[in-house]
Amino acid sequence: xxxxxxxxxxxxxxxxxxxxxxxxxxxxxxxxxxxxxxxxxxxxxxxxxxxxxxxxxxxxxxxxxxxxxxxxxxxxxxxxxxxxxxxxxxxxxxxxxxxxxxxxxxxxxxxxxxxxxxxxxxxxxxxxxxxxxxxxxxxxxxxxxxxxxxxxxxxxxxxxxxxxxxxxxxxxxxxxxxxxxxx
Numbered sequence: 001x002x003x004x005x006x007x008x009x010x011x012x013x014x015x016x017x018x019x020x021x022x023x024x025x026x027x028x029x030x031x032x033x034x035x036x037x038x039x040x041x042x043x044x045x046x047x048x049x050x051x052x053x054x055x056x057x058x059x060x061x062x063x064x065x066x067x068x069x070x071x072x073x074x075x076x077x078x079x080x081x082x083x084x085x086x087x088x089x090x091x092x093x094x095x096x097x098x099x100x101x102x103x104x105x106x107x108x109x110x111x112x113x114x115x116x117x118x119x120x121x122x123x124x125x126x127x128x129x130x131x132x133x134x135x136x137x138x139x140x141x142x143x144x145x146x147x148x149x150x151x152x153x154x155x156x157x158x159x160x161x162x163x164x165x166x167x168x169x170x171x172x173x174x175x176x177x178x179x180x181x182x183x
Contacts, residue, residue, distance in 0.1 A: 106173040
């Protein structure tokens with residue numbers, strides 16, 4: 001083989017090496033971007049769960065003179081929250097399928113948040129039925145019933161705090177992974 005043949009062969013080998021190196025780098029970059037995209041989906045989901053929160057405006061509402069109108073408004077309010085939580089609960093099943101990729105801590109945090117969402121949804125069911133009965137029958141609430149509803153609102157507020165804590169834990173775990181693994 002002549003010297004130009006050897007030079008050409010060397011150039012081809014170098015080009016193949018550079019091409020292979022570029023291909024490997026591209027594959028690593030795509031894998032990293034995919035992980036980052038999935039982590040962003042987890043963070044976005046947890047943030048959306050926090051947006052479904054219950055804000056306690058109801059204690060002042062329950063002392064209102066037009067209790068029927070107040071309960072009707074409150075019932076619509078908790079129905080909207082419950083509907084939004086059901087959407088996030090369904091999305092949580094998708095998130096629970098991708099979270100094991102990132103390890104046990106985030107997977108446990110996601111599973112815990114899904115459980116809290118489920119508990120929150122369940123907590124809304126019974127009083128909604130009670131309120132529907134009150135609204136359709138136009139019953140005047142006694143002081144004891146108003147107190148019971150206030151206690152219910154406290155239960156909702158407690159589980160809301162747990163919901164916020166669980167969602168923030170998911171976000172915290174995802175951010176740890178982003179800074180540690182993807183950085």
